[in-house]
Amino acid sequence: xxxxITLISCLLLVSVTVLGGEAAETTRKIxxxxxxxxxxxxxxKSVNGKPSVSDAAISNVxxxxxxxxxxxxxxxxxxxxxxxxxxxVFQTSGELAKGTKEHPEWALTETGWKxxxxxxxxxxxxxxxxxTTDSNRVGGNIYENSPKDKITEFTKLLGAExxxxxxxxxxxxxxxxxxxxxxxSAKNGNFRMxxxxxxxxxxxxxxxxxxxxxxxxxxxxxxxxxxxxIVWGRAEGKGRVLYSAFGHYxxxxxxxxxxxxxxxxxxxxxxxxxxxxxxxxxxxxxxASVLQSPPKTQTN
Numbered sequence: 001x002x003x004x005i006t007l008i009s010c011l012l013l014v015s016v017t018v019l020g021g022e023a024a025e026t027t028r029k030i031x032x033x034x035x036x037x038x039x040x041x042x043x044x045k046s047v048n049g050k051p052s053v054s055d056a057a058i059s060n061v062x063x064x065x066x067x068x069x070x071x072x073x074x075x076x077x078x079x080x081x082x083x084x085x086x087x088x089v090f091q092t093s094g095e096l097a098k099g100t101k102e103h104p105e106w107a108l109t110e111t112g113w114k115x116x117x118x119x120x121x122x123x124x125x126x127x128x129x130x131x132t133t134d135s136n137r138v139g140g141n142i143y144e145n146s147p148k149d150k151i152t153e154f155t156k157l158l159g160a161e162x163x164x165x166x167x168x169x170x171x172x173x174x175x176x177x178x179x180x181x182x183x184x185s186a187k188n189g190n191f192r193m194x195x196x197x198x199x200x201x202x203x204x205x206x207x208x209x210x211x212x213x214x215x216x217x218x219x220x221x222x223x224x225x226x227x228x229x230i231v232w233g234r235a236e237g238k239g240r241v242l243y244s245a246f247g248h249y250x251x252x253x254x255x256x257x258x259x260x261x262x263x264x265x266x267x268x269x270x271x272x273x274x275x276x277x278x279x280x281x282x283x284x285x286x287x288a289s290v291l292q293s294p295p296k297t298q299t300n
């Protein structure tokens with residue numbers, strides 16, 4: 001019953017005019033999956049049965065582009081037929097095969113995972129936001145990249161996995177120009193932004209970097225490494241995969257300009273915006289795979 005209420009509540013948001021946009025004729029459909037098997041961010045938390053702040057934001061901004069949004073935290077949806085969806089949007093954490101603490105039955109099963117992966121490879125899109133790289137990862141030593149045969153299929157799909165983050169702070173983000181995304185393109189090269197900044201390891205060589213975390217001067221030992229991707233994309237078979245690390249705080253999901261960026265990522269995933277995803281990580285962020293050094297041990 002809770003699953004049904006969540007789905008209906010999210011769909012009802014599509015009928016409400018928000019962000020000053022008028023509803024467009026629905027031509028596309030996405031599934032927004034926000035299962036938190038690990039830490040549950042406030043941005044995906046449903047309070048008193050109401051849609052989360054990100055449920056509302058994604059539903060409302062997609063409405064303006066004629067994209068229907070179905071929101072759920074129940075991973076069993078992937079066991080069914082996924083042909084009606086044009087893309088899948090994740091904001092997840094932890095081992096998704098475990099479901100949530102309150103609802104282990106909401107697990108993303110092995111069958112569901114294979115079904116999702118095959119659907120993407122056959123031409124559908126995928127977008128991961130902020131905590132998604134903290135899902136189904138190897139984990140372990142944050143100072144070393146994992147052997148390639150140990151990297152999970154989920155990390156391979158996304159193009160990297162989360163390792164750690166430091167204190168939230170304002171830092172510089174560099175934009176790879178020309179950018180296909182209006183919000184980034186308007187920044188004229190770089191901009192300052194406050195957020196909780198993830199650092200990643202196990203970067204794939206085939207990702208196309210759109211924005212870069214400039215680590216110089218940041219507070220926290222985890223940032224003592226070369227600049228690294230913060231927004232990127234890659235091809236998975238015939239499908240399009242995108243990831244943005246922005247959005248730890250509720251305020252991000254209430255900002256009109258930033259939601260246009262979220263919409264454009266989704267429009268790329270569903271195929272409404274065509275962009276190139278040719279790998280550029282080796283030229284844009286050649287030191288991306290260089291991780292921070294372990295703390296020095298004290299010697300007597």
